[in-house]
Amino acid sequence: MTSTAAAAVPAATPRTVLVTGGSKGIGRGIAERMLASGHRVAATYRSGDVPAGVLGVRADVTVPEQVEAAFAEVESALGSVEVLVANAGITRDTLLMRMSDEDWDAVLATNLTGAFRVARRAARPMIRARFGRMVFISSVVGQLGSAGQVNYAASKAGLVGMARSLARELGSRGVTANVLAPGFVETDMTAELGEAAVEKYTAQIPLGRLGAVDDVAAAVEFLASDAAGYVTGALLPVDGGLGMGH
Template sequence: MCMEKKLTGKVALITGGSRGIGRAVSIKLASLGAKVVVNFTSNEEAASKTINEIAKAGGQAAPYRFDVSDYQEVNSAVKEIFATHGGLHILVNNAGITKDTLLARMKPEDWARVMAVNLTGVFNCTQSAISGMMKQRWGRIISIGSIIGSIGNAGQANYAATKAGLEGFTKSVAREVASRGITANVIAPGFIETDMTSVLSEEMKAALLKQIPAGRMGTAEDVAEAVCFLASEEAGYITGHVMHVNGGLLCD
């Protein structure tokens, strides 16, 4: 799928594009010819590594530090991207965090921070980009949800609520902007090997693997391939969809 330079001329913003899934998405989109803006919030070194890898492969990338939960920061960053790069065509809402604990012990601030980054962050970025995309009459909004939004998980009530919320948000936005050539979809990964899942114990991973028909955890590249497809011209009639990338863990 991601072989030809199909995205030449397109500008992509990947939130949390410096590490994990976002890093793989940034590298793949750049390999397809897109100019990528790699957002991060704290780890500048990881962002530089991703940018350097893209540049070495002949791609175009720029880092951009902002916190997706801060409306003003996001809004001015998106305005600057439109002005500097002449547009924003592909928005990948990828930045996400976990603050896991059982509901009985969950502090209001653990609930609020996960909401602010995973759900309000998606509102902030999508709303900031949408009028420019409407003027362009072309856009791809791809938000990274999670299998946990569909099946829940003990210890992740806050995270599950954000990922389920993302689906309703996306389906509504999809209906609002379909006539302007803009699609909005969710990709819901299963368990993917990144820093986020590195906290799982070996026992937990072994128990999980037994439930995954594909017999392995996913890679960030597995998710990036799905993003490339939804970002393509060819996927223009797919909108309001939740695409699962989970090795068969949930067959929906």
């Protein structure tokens, strides 16, 4: 019975996947998982490197010309982008009264406007193909808020409105747009918080642990899959229950 049920599960259709910000942390984990699942994967990066087997494209999503060049390179090497994972993001944390215009502009330019640019560039080929998956990486902070992160929270909340508008615009063409909201995930960034801060955050999480990068990557894999063809405009939290009710 078990073997028959397993055999009935269709294999994932190999797709061309582009992950922005794929050199470290969550983005790198997503690129690795999608590659391991048999997809053709490209990832943009500004520094560092990308996983072996992934097509690395150096690009800054705040520069329109670099976005265009990145898509052209991916299309030439792997074909049109069928799955877009808009993950590139930065932080410039400080309290409101100390936050400069530059702190605000830099975070919005990367996290929100950058996502808009890559979505706009990906949309036309997806519409022509009548198939596409867009996944925007937000954060639990976009729903809960966080002192010292006015810019970051605003940018991550904005992705929800963007994705839901795209879901309405593009749904009739077979293109889905969804948002993933990770909570506190074990990355180099959270490692810098210190043991006391990590214990404090962990105590607020119903599952009692920080998330792993692969927890997020697995959810992305689902939203990008054929199995999620009837899921669009969704906000999927991967936060151990931290943001329940939001």
